[in-house]
Amino acid sequence: MSNLHRRDGGQPIRDAMKRAGLSGPALAEATRRVDPDGRGVSAAIIGRLTGTGLSERERCRLRTAWLIAVALGEPLQNLFEFFSVPEPVTVTEER
Numbered sequence: 001m002s003n004l005h006r007r008d009g010g011q012p013i014r015d016a017m018k019r020a021g022l023s024g025p026a027l028a029e030a031t032r033r034v035d036p037d038g039r040g041v042s043a044a045i046i047g048r049l050t051g052t053g054l055s056e057r058e059r060c061r062l063r064t065a066w067l068i069a070v071a072l073g074e075p076l077q078n079l080f081e082f083f084s085v086p087e088p089v090t091v092t093e094e095r
Contacts, residue, residue: 004061004062004076005082006058009056010050013072028041028042040067
């Protein structure tokens with residue numbers, strides 16, 4: 001499962017929401033309209049991805065990020081970046 005990381009603590013998402021004139025619940029509704037399955041992204045998840053502090057969330061699934069970007073009319077890469085787990089380091093040198 002691919003995970004994406006919100007850019008700059010969610011600021012680009014907040015900026016895009018402001019440009020679009022959308023609140024968190026309105027963005028959640030917009031994601032339902034663009035979702036082929038009609039499910040969209042919950043207002044709670046929108047709040048966590050745009051929030052700061054204890055309730056913030058840095059990562060989300062690719063599908064979630066895609067629905068948010070489409071609903072905002074923004075390129076995905078402006079709002080999110082791929083999150084990769086670093087490869088484990090194996091030391092082969094003897095001590």
